[in-house]
Amino acid sequence: MGGPETVAARPVRAADELPELPEATKGKVVLRLAPFPSGALHIGNARMVFLNDYYRRRYDGRLLLVFDDTVGSEEKRVDSELFGVIQEDLRRCGVDVDGVLYKSDRLATHYQWAERVIALGATYVCVCPSELLQANRRAGVACPERTETIEETQALWKRMLSGEFAPGEAVLRLKTDLQGPDPAFRDRVLFRISDLDHPRVGHRWRVWPLLEFSWAVDDIELGITHVLRGKDLVMEDRMERHVWDLLGIRGPPFLHWGLLRVREAKISKSKSYVEVKSGVYDGWADPRTWSLASLVRRGITVDSMRSFTMSFGLSLADIEVPAETLYAENRTRIDPIARRRMFAADPVTLQVEGFPADLISVTLPNHPERQELGDRTLPLSGSFLLARSDVVAHAGETIRLKDLANVELPATIPDSGPVAGTFAGRENRRVPRLQWIPEGHSVSVDLLDLQGQHLVGVAEAALRDAAPGEVLQFERFGFVRTEDDWTPRSSPVRVCYGHP
RNA sequence: GCUCCCGUAGUCUAGUCCGGUCAAGGAUAUCGGGCCUUCGACCCGACAACGCGGGUUCGAAUCCCGCCGGGAGCACCA
Missing domain, CATH: 3.90.800.10 (Glutamyl-tRNA Synthetase; Domain 3)
Known part of the structure; x- marks a missing residue:
């Protein structure tokens, strides 16, 4: 005994597969997920969740959810609300557990x-x-x-x-x-x-x-065959083994992984707890928590989270990964299915002089590559809403209303009131293309960003067709997801920003 | 300080156990080009790594020793 001889994962495997679990028999594997109920599951917990789930599936085993709710400390309090929140998080992530237990019952x-x-x-x-x-x-x-x-x-x-x-x-x-x-x-x-x-x-x-002693007991009592935990708990392995050695018990092997941090996510469970409880944050799905629920809210699919997490394997190195890696993973999944809509933050009215009077509508596809996603028709009048930042950035230039017409913008943009532009033909010119919304046919949008700020803007009326929880792409802006509790009848349309 | 873990391109990762097929594969980022009427997607191309020093060996990313760097633990938290 003695040294923390972490069991080495067997590298014998097919490509794209994680190592075998040592001494694992299909159908006989019992794993456990042991969160402390003081906060929702976040991106840093994702490895624990998805790795355990992966091996449970791979070996057709069982996975127990065992709340590690020994009493904690003044700083780390058990909160009963989290029992339900965590189970809901798991359900949402498609992780089925074969039993729910509480340390406090044992x-x-x-x-x-x-x-x-x-x-x-x-x-x-x-x-x-x-x-x-x-x-x-x-x-x-x-x-x-x-x-x-x-x-x-x-x-x-x-x-x-x-x-x-x-x-x-x-x-x-x-x-x-x-x-x-x-x-x-x-x-x-x-x-x-x-x-x-x-x-x-x-x-x-x-x-x-x-914790150490309770697990020395429960890993045996519950028949756990493999303990998969973060490497911050390696000393706990030694403690458990020490107790087992004392009693002549052969316990399960341990496997670990290093700490995973997402660069942009400065996760503080205690800060999140305070802010959620006080109402400063919009619940456990507030984007600032980087909880798994918040990622779902942002339109990041569980599948993306899973493959993102699994790509790090059982590496023991502590790693910091840019969120872009997760976004790239997600883009491959949502780009093909996200319907395109035009959105303008902080809109300004652009009145186009000389806009053809006979041009009364235009029909655009919902997706540039996939016609089967349908199209929508936008009525036209020569008056448009554009993002102020776009108009200011291109003052004095010729721009193109994307998919529609070219417009010369004035050299100076007034701080308020409409901007007067001049029609400059419809031929497809290689000039900056800006998204636009026909004035009089817009819907207002309340967009929750990653800093928890609500951005006000407008979008084309077709945004109303969106279902709650639908992932869309605001062109030249990024992917968003409509809020679950938004209904197409209510205004403004509420969406949560996802990522570029 | 002590203990343990980790160290492959900017960031991750495969390969390390059982040395040769690795003049190191993939992803992402970046840069260049193409294409679609998005700053998004897709296609093509480029850049770019075995922490350092010894040793063993015909041969070392892989084995051994030393060093350096990073992380975690040293809670009556989990």
Whole structure:
């Protein structure tokens, strides 16, 4: 025992496939997903979700959702709202679980195991203040209680359970090598006392296991065959193995992956929590959370998220990937199906002098390559709405109203009121093409951007044809998705920005 | 400081276990060209990498040693 011999993934495999799980038998694999219910699943959690799901499918195995809701701490509180949110996240991501369990239901079992290791003399009840405990750990010095007998430990443990100690006054610690080279591994705490109110079980328990011990118990009790977890938890492997070695148990192998960060996503679970709870953020699907739900809201398909995540495999390197990589993945999926619409943010009216009076409408395809997606007809009058930034950027130039006509723009653009342009023919010229909306036939649009700001703009009336949750492309602007709770009858049309 | 993990092009990744088929494959980005009436898509092309130093070997991205760099842990959080 000792060294954290992370099980190496078998590289024997076909192209595009992840390594085999060691000692895995089809139909017999049991995996577990163990989120802490303090926030929605976000892009950083995606590996945990999709890798476990991948192997469950590959081996026709079972996947348990086990909420890691030991009581937490003042800073990390369990919030019962998240039990439902997380399950909904998984459902939305097409991840089926074969059972939902709660750590907080399993304390009696954890206690039984505690008694087994206590009876082995492998533990002691330590009453040092935590600062002293930590100082001794660093120094490799034993606390006085370390020499207590099994009987004394058993008695103290009973007193912990019966409520004779206040939080912080006593903990159950595992005896490891105090001279061991890794200070992090010396005599770790197995159980501590907490008075925090638990949203599911209230104050029923005061003595709570720490994550490592609870998993040493539950990975065995639940018959988990492979533990797939982030590499931030490698020391927990050692702890679990240490406990199993004590009891002569052969536990499951562990596989890890490194930390995945998306460059643009500065994820702070605690900040998100505060902002969502206070209403500053628009729920757990606010784009600023980078939650999986928020990505769905932005029109990023689950399939895109899955292949994005899986492309990193089981690499142990900590990586930072630009969001563009995810967007590129998504574009391959949505570009062929997204209907095109024209949108103008902060619109300005352009009145085109000399616009042909007989040109009363134009019919444009909904998609440049796929005729089967249909078309729409825009009525024309010579008066158009364009994005102010476009008009300003091309002042004094000849531009082309995309798919329609060329227009000379004046050299100066007034701060308010209409802009007067001059018709310059309909032939297809290689000049900047700007999207436009016929005035009098527009719908207003409320676009939620990635900073949580609402952008106001206009779009062509055909945008009303969109279904809630439809992914569209605003030409020269980017992909958007209509909000789920928007209805075609209501105004403005509400969309969430996706990506370029 | 101690422990562990990681180090292939700008960013990811395949290959490393079992050395030769790797004068290193793919994706993405960037640049150039083509095409479609989008700043989007598609097609073609280009650029670009084995952290450094020793060693073993006929042969090293792959094995060994040393170093350097990055990350994580050293919580009565998960």
